[in-house]
Amino acid sequence: MNVIETSGLGKSYGRVAALRDCTLTVPAGRAAALVGPNGAGKSTLKSMLAGLTIPTAGTAAVLGGQPAGSAAALDGTGFVAQDAPVYKSLSCGDMLHLTANLNRRFDHEYAQARLAELGIPLKKKAGKLSGGQQAQLALTLALARRPRLLILDEPLAALDPLARQDFMGTVMTAMADDGVSVLLSSHALAELERVADYFIVLASGEVRLAGDADDLLAGHRMLTGPAAEAGLVASQQSIVQIRRAAAQAHVLVRISGPDEPVPPGWEAHAVGLEELILAYLRAPGGPAQPGPSAALRPEPTEVAR
Amino acid sequence: MTVLTLTAQPSRDAGMAPLPWRRMVWVTWRQHRATLISVPAVLGGVALFLLLAGLKVHHDYAVLAACHGAGAAACENRASALTSTDWTMANTVLILMNLAPVLIGAFAGAPVLARELETGTFRYAWTQGFGRVRSTLARIVLIAIVLAAVSGALGVLFAWFFGPPMRNTGMTPGEATVFVTRGLAFPAWTLAAFAIGVFLGMLIRRVIPALAVTLGAFLALDLLAWLVVRKLYLPELAPGRIALLQRQPAVPHFWPAQFIEAGWLLALSALLVAATLWLVRHRVA
Numbered sequence: 260m261n262v263i264e265t266s267g268l269g270k271s272y273g274r275v276a277a278l279r280d281c282t283l284t285v286p287a288g289r290a291a292a293l294v295g296p297n298g299a300g301k302s303t304l305k306s307m308l309a310g311l312t313i314p315t316a317g318t319a320a321v322l323g324g325q326p327a328g329s330a331a332a333l334d335g336t337g338f339v340a341q342d343a344p345v346y347k348s349l350s351c352g353d354m355l356h357l358t359a360n361l362n363r364r365f366d367h368e369y370a371q372a373r374l375a376e377l378g379i380p381l382k383k384k385a386g387k388l389s390g391g392q393q394a395q396l397a398l399t400l401a402l403a404r405r406p407r408l409l410i411l412d413e414p415l416a417a418l419d420p421l422a423r424q425d426f427m428g429t430v431m432t433a434m435a436d437d438g439v440s441v442l443l444s445s446h447a448l449a450e451l452e453r454v455a456d457y458f459i460v461l462a463s464g465e466v467r468l469a470g471d472a473d474d475l476l477a478g479h480r481m482l483t484g485p486a487a488e489a490g491l492v493a494s495q496q497s498i499v500q501i502r503r504a505a506a507q508a509h510v511l512v513r514i515s516g517p518d519e520p521v522p523p524g525w526e527a528h529a530v531g532l533e534e535l536i537l538a539y540l541r542a543p544g545g546p547a548q549p550g551p552s553a554a555l556r557p558e559p560t561e562v563a564r
Numbered sequence: 565m566t567v568l569t570l571t572a573q574p575s576r577d578a579g580m581a582p583l584p585w586r587r588m589v590w591v592t593w594r595q596h597r598a599t600l601i602s603v604p605a606v607l608g609g610v611a612l613f614l615l616l617a618g619l620k621v622h623h624d625y626a627v628l629a630a631c632h633g634a635g636a637a638a639c640e641n642r643a644s645a646l647t648s649t650d651w652t653m654a655n656t657v658l659i660l661m662n663l664a665p666v667l668i669g670a671f672a673g674a675p676v677l678a679r680e681l682e683t684g685t686f687r688y689a690w691t692q693g694f695g696r697v698r699s700t701l702a703r704i705v706l707i708a709i710v711l712a713a714v715s716g717a718l719g720v721l722f723a724w725f726f727g728p729p730m731r732n733t734g735m736t737p738g739e740a741t742v743f744v745t746r747g748l749a750f751p752a753w754t755l756a757a758f759a760i761g762v763f764l765g766m767l768i769r770r771v772i773p774a775l776a777v778t779l780g781a782f783l784a785l786d787l788l789a790w791l792v793v794r795k796l797y798l799p800e801l802a803p804g805r806i807a808l809l810q811r812q813p814a815v816p817h818f819w820p821a822q823f824i825e826a827g828w829l830l831a832l833s834a835l836l837v838a839a840t841l842w843l844v845r846h847r848v849a
Contacts, residue, residue: 309691313846330580333693340687346595347683353594360587361692361699397688404693 260323262287262408262440263308267317270303277303279464281317285442285457287407289471290434292455293444294536299461301444302341305412308442309338321408334363337401337439341412343394347386351396354385358400370403373429391422398426402433409433411443415450423447427454448533458532460539467539472532477517479535482510484525492522500538511538583694588702596703599672600710607668607714611721614657618725621650625728646732654729661722661745665715665753666786670778672711673761674771676703677840681769690844700844704762704837711758712751719750737818738798740790747819748826752833757782759833763840785832789825797824 263285270278278300285291293301306312307319310328319327322335345354351374359365374381377395379388385396394414401409409430415423431454433439445451451458458475460468468475479499482492489501489508497513511530521527593600624646631639677700680686690696723737723746730742737746744753760781765774798821 306687311687311691330582330693330695333691333695334580336691338687338691340684340691342684344684344688346685346688349594357591357594358692360591361583361689361694363583363693400688 260287261285262289262322263291263442264320264324265304265308265317268304268307268314268319269316270300270307270312271315276464278307278461281466283459283466283469285440285459287323287440288438289457290430290441290443290455291457291459292451293442293459293461294448294451294540295444295461296540300464301461302412303464304461305338305410305442305444306340309336309340309410311338311340335407337404337406337409339394339397339401339409339411339414342417343397343414345385345393345397345400347384349385350382351379351385351388352381354396354400355381355403358404362404364405366403366405370399373399373402377425389422390417391419391425394418394422394426395429398429402429402439405437407439409439409441409443411441413444413446415445415447423450430454448536452532458536460536462540462542467542468536475535476530476532478513478515479530480512480514481528481530481534482512482521482525483507483528484510484522488522488524492525495522499542511535582698585698585702587694588699589706591699592703592706596672596676596707599675599707603668603672603711604714607718611718614718614721614725617653617657618721621654621725621728624650625732628732643732651729651733654726657722658726658741658745661718661750662741664718665744665750666757666779666782668711668715669754669757669759670761670775670782672707673758674765674774674778676707676762676765677844678765678769678771678774681766682771697841697845701837701841704840708755708758708833711754715754716751719746722746722750738821740794740798743794743798743818743821743825747822749822749829752826752829756785756829756833756836759836759840760785763836763843766840766843793828794821794825797821 261284263283265281265283268278268281268283269276281300281304293304295301303312307314308321308327310333313328321327321332325332325335346357349357355365355367355370355374359367371381374396377392377399379392379396385393388396394417398411398414411430414426414430418426427450430441430443434441441454443451443455456472458468458470458472459466470478482496484492484507486503486506486508489503489510492498492508492510493501496510499511499513501511502509511534628639628642628646631642677686680689686696689699692699726742726745730736735742737743743749757778761774761778764777764781765771768774768777797817799817
């Protein structure tokens, strides 16, 4: 089952396109990370998948084909929006009761145990909680609904390192114990790398790269060789980015498999996820790249050192 | 650290029957507790005042009626005293009653959606299983029922309170300022103000500007009703003072006019609620 399926999905505000022609497929059971600079369309994409924002183009479906925003989709999707909004004047206990009333399922036992474990008293007003506690409350509310898809929008942004670790611990426990699929975004690439096994790179409202982390790594390598030959290598390979440093050039290329020959005089290295993602973020206007196939060749970037 | 596990997964087709409406009763009560307590509390205070003041007014006029025909000079004095005290009070309350619908309706209506949009909690509320259109509709209807009930009761109490001073000054329930405080018109105006507030709250997305614009929109509607609409169904009575304490002639077409006024106001309210729900469904950040 695919937990997320979008086809030609787009959202425009007036003439400004927040997201364009987004076609994605995320299999169930993954922790998918949405990566991209501010304004790349990450929040718009998550908001549409959560059924909050209505697309202006294309379709979005979750949980095996349920249209985003439909009763079945809302029922199975837990969404924690940016800044983890909760009613500040309500007590935590009231927030639990409220969420229970608004949903088909609500695991009170789980929610109460989690809040107790986090040291969040039920009587405390949600507005009086610290940023980390408020995020934990919002996450607990979402998980107690027993969703099959959990969408988290910049959940770590306002949290200190300890709270970040606790928060991601909760998410990973839910994934491990319950098989919840997760879609999350964060600017903290290192943190995402620890949690996520599926990556979607968005820039300027377009999908630049999407795929399983292992496939992405296996489908790329870094070639290092004399700068003078960089142009020649670039013309023969499916390249993502060229970096020239004095006499040497580093060329990030897409490969179809490990047996693909290395140009003579050049060295091949495995590439790191962070390096790969940053390269795609820098690449101007690359088309969507579902999986590591080299069928589509975006214009490579030249980064002078 | 205790390991907490979630129990069995929901089956895929958990029978997607909509969640029962009655769940929204507690939700609405809890989320709009401030409004649902303060509006009835304030109106309860006003009602208590009307009750006590009404007893005095009724007593005063009963005494005046008994006095009639005895010593003419003494009665004149008593009548003019009543005019200066009781009538001043009654007239002040009448003005407040004319403002009450917009005050109640805007205060209760504008924040319903504007606060959610302003604070960002709509991203929580509208992604829950209940569905945003249904939960919004339920909240609007439940608050509207409470407002209709308390404003309807207040209208009845005011009509009783205002009876003697009105008769004494020769006003009739057919006069616009009195007409709107009575019968069906008073709760209908309150509901219309509420619907305007809810709609503008959704449109403007901020509580205070929505409140301000609601006041303006209500006054415009009031003016329209006064200058244009009401003339179509409420004939103006020839001006002229009715002799003191004379039994007043019934206003012709009073109840039909009340039904018509309440009818178009409720139709307008329903239209505004429908427009609000359309916006909730289609226009989100």
